[in-house]
Amino acid sequence: MRLYQQADPAAPAALVALLSPPLLRFFRFNAASREQAEDLLQETWLKIHRMRHSYRPGERVLPWVYAIAHHVRIDSYRRTRRIAAHETALDPVPEPASPSDPAGSLQFESLMAALPEAQREVVIMLKATGMTVDEVARATSSTIGAVKLKAHRAYERLRELLETPPRPKSTEDAR
């Protein structure tokens, strides 16, 4: 990051290679489609570029990067909601699951989709990025206690979901 601030020409490629896969995973698990996740990734990198002077050498890079990603995701969500408020919804087109997705991935995604947004984000940051609770608190502009509480509630909910056997599709569901 320091080399990037000093305009080392090799720094952008090294940073992008290192940080983009977990960032893409973060956006993808946060219920975005692959295209949306890639758009959000590009938007995040543009912001990282514009805000690179605000990284203080010696500080941890991951919370700084994910704080920006967190805001990009929230801004995008608000933008989408504003646009959706002015549009008439057509019948939703289901997004086909990628054939390369392993079964575990699909199960994890469906479990995450059942969590409230704030809890989902905390679990994904803890899981997909390997950040500590303190780092997640910094990235989400929250307190350590609030992050622990969200994670605890999310794990309780996930436990409930995992203990409930999948409901067979009834005729009522089909209607």
Place this chain on the structure above:
Amino acid sequence: VTCREFNLLLAEHGPASLPADARAHAASCAACARLLSALGAAEDPAPLDPALAAGIAGRLATGLQPVRPLPPAGYFAAAFVLLFAALAAVIGFGLGDHALVKMTPQAAAETFAPLGSAAILLALALSAAMAPAAPQHTPPLRLAATILLVLAFVFVAAFPVHAEPAFWLRAWRCLRIALAAGALSSLLIWLIARRGAILAPSSAGALAGLLGGLTGTTALQIHCPNFNGAHILAGHWAAALAGAAIGWLTGRIAARRAPA
């Protein structure tokens, strides 16, 4: 370790670095093992397209210029406090320290100690808001609301409320001065704050507006010799409230107009 304690340990350490006793519990408990396995699944649902990564890196490298890292947050906090104190003193003493000379030492301490403390807390919070991922002890809007409420309580407790003739006219005269001082102070504070990278303009705007408004309030506490608690609330404290509201609104509009 019980299942509940397992959840707490999971929330505390994350799935990747669970302590040994929690892992041992998961080995003997089917429900916890299922939860851990679900969290461990799905390593990479969306592998990164190498062309996309190369495109991003190429765009970032084009015309890359060196940048100077932001100075430590403490420098900015000190600058905000100095600006607050200097402007409040220049405006207050410039208008005439009629209130200060009439105040008892106890009333002066009860007035200026909370105002100074509030300014320090706001300066620290605003300097933290200038860089992503700076530690925050209290959410900015909660801090602003608490400061406003505590100051209102302090003013009413320190200065008795009584009826007075031409109340609104006198309050408006003071409020105009406080608002003008607040606008000048907020503008200067914002010129410093914008050197950072503000991710949440509405809450940063509220902090800057409140700190600016408090400059006006403090200047009037030095100048205005009307010690009616109701006058202080309507003519002095209201400038801080208005500053916070205008700052929040300005930040919100700026965030909405920001390019995607």
